[in-house]
Each structure stands twice: as structure tokens, then as C-alpha cells.
Amino acid sequence: MSEYVVVTGASRGLGLAICRDILDSGMSVVALSRTYSTELQKLVASKPELCHFVEADLADLEHIPALCKSIVKTFGRPYGLVNNAAVGHDGVLATMPNGVIDSLMRLNVQSPMLLSKYLLRSMLLNRKGRVINISSIIAKTGFNGLSVYAASKAALEGFSKSLAREVGKAGITVNCVAPGYMQTDMTGDLQGEKLASIKRRSPLGKLASVEDAAAMVSFLLSDKGSAITGTVMTVDAGSTA
Numbered sequence: 001m002s003e004y005v006v007v008t009g010a011s012r013g014l015g016l017a018i019c020r021d022i023l024d025s026g027m028s029v030v031a032l033s034r035t036y037s038t039e040l041q042k043l044v045a046s047k048p049e050l051c052h053f054v055e056a057d058l059a060d061l062e063h064i065p066a067l068c069k070s071i072v073k074t075f076g077r078p079y080g081l082v083n084n085a086a087v088g089h090d091g092v093l094a095t096m097p098n099g100v101i102d103s104l105m106r107l108n109v110q111s112p113m114l115l116s117k118y119l120l121r122s123m124l125l126n127r128k129g130r131v132i133n134i135s136s137i138i139a140k141t142g143f144n145g146l147s148v149y150a151a152s153k154a155a156l157e158g159f160s161k162s163l164a165r166e167v168g169k170a171g172i173t174v175n176c177v178a179p180g181y182m183q184t185d186m187t188g189d190l191q192g193e194k195l196a197s198i199k200r201r202s203p204l205g206k207l208a209s210v211e212d213a214a215a216m217v218s219f220l221l222s223d224k225g226s227a228i229t230g231t232v233m234t235v236d237a238g239s240t241a
């Protein structure tokens with residue numbers, strides 16, 4: 001298979017858009033999620049040589065080492081990793097069940113760390129590679145009801161900066177992309193006046209789309225992104241300006 005990128009949370013939303021954009025750029029994709037959605041099936045069918053689905057529950061941390069080993073064995077050494085899968089449970093902290101906090105931190109923080117750990121080994125051997133972690137503007141702005149989610153994204157940003165220092169010498173870049181609100185299943189509840197007020201806060205009077213954020217991911221993956229590392233690229237239609 002040609003040079004490929006592992007994309008997590010590929011069944012819908014931003015992850016699916018990232019897969020589409022990477023395939024358009026001519027690279028291959030190994031798409032990970034729990035469900036093999038109709039949209040992802042269509043994408044794989046449109047480029048069967050370049051796009052492959054691997055079923056994985058990434059909250060199941062114990063299986064990540066074996067998963068990475070099998071990906072490398074089947075497809076060869078990856079060029080890049082996009083840690084996109086996440087959950088965005090909202091709720092005030094005082095009443096949030098501890099199990100929810102635990103599972104959110106496992107999927108949003110520990111699984112990207114472990115996937116990076118096990119897939120970076122191949123990139124270190126190749127002496128090139130890209131790790132892109134999908135954060136959120138909420139890591140820095142804060143949002144009522146999203147304190148645990150915000151903490152998970154801030155953790156990813158801190159992780160990325162230090163990891164960039166660790167692996168830079170091997171020609172590997174590590175960055176975050178921080179989207180603003182995009183209309184996906186994760187933000188399905190956001191409608192009416194709440195949605196309108198978010199749009200009003202943007203100087204451009206609109207939300208960023210999943211395609212806008214995916215384009216930034218593709219840029220970082222490309223040769224043009226080779227001098228960018230240890231940073232956070234915001235794609236939010238200016239709402240934090």
C-alpha cells in the first residue's frame with residue numbers, strides 16, 4: 001500500500017471528512033472506529049486499494065498494543081496518525097458519574113497517547129512522520145458543562161508540545177488542530193438560538209465545517225506542513241478572535 005495515515009473515529013463527522021481529504025491528496029488511509037458506517041463503506045468502496053477499515057474500540061486500552069502491531073504487520077509502517085476519535089459528554093461536574101469521567105479520559109486522552117506510543121516506533125524507524133491530535137477551542141476558552149471534555153483536550157495540547165520536542169530530531173512533527181463548533185453528531189443538540197449565537201460570535205458569521213478542519217489536517221500532513229510542529233492550529237471561523 002502507498003504511504004498511509006491511520007485515522008481514528010473515521011465512521012462519521014470530522015474523522016470521515018479527514019479520510020476523504022487524505023484520499024483526495026493521493027495518500028492511503030487506515031480508518032478506525034467501532035462501527036463500519038454506510039458512509040465509510042462507500043468511501044472504502046470508492047478507493048478499495050487506498051482505504052481500509054479496521055474495527056476498534058479505542059476505549060479498550062489493553063488492546064491498543066496488539067491493534068498497532070497488527071496494523072503495522074498488515075499495512076506496513078504508517079506515515080501518519082490522526083487521533084480524532086473522542087466523546088463529548090456534557091453535564092455539570094457535580095452530578096457527573098465517575099464512570100463517565102473515567103471513560104472520557106480513557107478515550108480522549110489515554111488512547112491517543114498509546115496509539116502515538118506504539119505507532120511512533122514505525123515513524124522513528126522511517127525517520128519521518130506526522131502525529132495530529134484533534135483538540136477543540138474549548139481547551140482554552142472553557143464552556144459551561146464541558147469541564148472534563150475541556151481538560152481532555154488541554155491534556156492533548158500539552159502532550160503534543162512535549163512529544164514534538166521528543167521526536168523532532170527524527171523528522172516527525174506533532175501538532176493539534178483545534179476546531180470550533182462544527183455541525184456533527186457530537187453537537188447535534190446545538191440548535192436554535194444557541195447555534196445562532198455561536199454563528200454571531202464569528203467574524204465570518206458562520207461555523208467552521210468538518211471540511212475546513214480536515215483541510216488543515218491535510219496541510220499538516222503534506223510537505224508544506226514540514227516546518228510546523230508543537231503547535232495548535234485553530235479552525236473556528238474566527239470565533240475566538
Ligand SMILES: NC(=O)c1ccc[n+]([C@@H]2O[C@H](COP(=O)([O-])OP(=O)(O)OC[C@H]3O[C@@H](n4cnc5c(N)ncnc54)[C@H](OP(=O)(O)O)[C@@H]3O)[C@@H](O)[C@H]2O)c1
Nearest residue numbers: 009011012013014034035057058085086136181182184186
Ligand atoms: N463537532 C464539534 O463541534 C467539535 C469541535 C471541536 C472539536 N471536535 C473534536 O473533533 C473530533 C471529532 O468529533 P466529531 O464532531 O466528528 O464527533 P462524532 O461525530 O461524535 O464522531 C466521533 C467519532 O469517534 C468514534 N468513536 C467514538 N467512540 C469510540 C471508541 N470507543 N472507539 C473508537 N472510535 C470511537 C465514532 O465512531 P464509532 O461510534 O463508530 O466508534 C466517530 O467516528 C473529536 O476529537 C472532537 O472532540 C469536535
